[in-house]
Amino acid sequence: METHDYSVGLDIGTTKIVAIVGRKNAHGKIEVLGVGKAKSLGVHKGIVNNISQTISSIKAAISEAEKSSGVPIHRVTVGIAGKHIRSLQHSDYIMRENPDKYITDEDIEILKDQVKKLVMLPGEEIIHVLPQEYKVDSEGEIQEPIGMHGKRLEANFHVVVGQMGSIRNIARCVREAGLEMEALTLEPLASSEAVLTTEEKEAGVAIVDIGGGTTDIAIFKDNIIRHTCVIPYGGGIITDDIKEGCSIIEKHAEQLKVKFGSAVPDLEKDSTFVTIPGLHGRPDKEISLKSLASIINARVEEILEMVNTELKAYGAYEQKRKLIAGIVLTGGGSNLKNLRQLANYVTGFDARIGFANEYIANDKNQYLKSPEFATSIGLLMESLKIHDKKPVEKPVEEPKVIEVPQAENTVEEVKTEEQEITQHIEEVKKNKPTFGQSILEKVKKFFEEVE
16 A cells, blocks of 8 residues: 555543544545544643653554554654644735736745745744635635635635644654644644534534643634634643542543533432542542532533633624624544533533534444544545645645745655755755755855854
8 A cells, every 4th residue: 555545543632642543445435544542741721741652652553553554654744733823814815927817826836935935923823824714816715715716815714823842742742753834723723623513614613622631712604714723721720630530540530521511410319429449549539410510510510611712812702793603613522421512501502413424434333433533634635635635736835835934844744755856956946057966065165154
């Protein structure tokens, strides 16, 4: 099987690292070839804080995925989250040299590259430049300008920005695990790819992905991404609260949350207790399910209030921006009993749990139905999209890939030898018709003389 026949999504989460290998079948659905899952040890609140542990966790997930799929893994599409992520709106335009020629993908790429040169705060870097509506000459609210004629091409952009250090750390972990990073994708965008329908994005919807360390939000309206953000709290902090509130060890707190936890205390009986074994000969502990639900409820309400703040920041309660499709809850944290009802109550929007398996063709045992796989399946879909584009646009794409490192240094760190050779050829064309090697030597000589 050739490399471009299959794709890999790698979700580097706070609690787990998941690698999913898949390809598209004849009907355009995804056929999952293998899944690898490992405990994530070096990530805190979506940010890598221990390089060597993260590398070994990635290696463990990848080797399990390779075994179960029977294919070697070299390139991966990786997700990014963490509290350092922020988004902003920006408008920009280009004047086209030849308005008689119709607008192509190339014009849009030129416009995007211009936005990528935006000056950010020190230590920040642009991760995504997502066009919203376009304007051609004086005609506004255009969703798809390709094929139109015009001199001035303008667009509103949703720009996602992250800390350079965090991006570098992820890139380094992936590289040291012996992999090449083909793309870096914001995790809520990947999750929305896997669990949202086009109708929901059109009507207005917020995806709330409750992970172990972060809660990621993406809001869509009129099929356009409107708002993204990352809240630095997730299921892990609920476990911590149970651990402290019930004075038990973390392993037991996690089991309690998963098996008996509920987000609404009023729906639990006073008389139901669960017994936790005592440590080293100490007496067993009796914990009431109602008091367990009270502990969980306090923290979940806090997280949902933060979600509400983000919905208000977007303007979800205004008539024009109303989210008709409400909220879609996904991620491992959305498995919590009665969470949907609490989300309805706190936000006032209808909520549903988002499962990622509707795009999967071969999930007969429903293993991938769990919402915790939403991000990794979304990353796999993103990777398949990249591969779909490549064969058609290869001659046009290569020079474009070379321009990206100026704005996104992560790509530069994970550049293939083939791209480096192409870059030298490009430089040769621009400068002198000599070999790339001699140009490099001249540059070296020049710097030595300057010193």
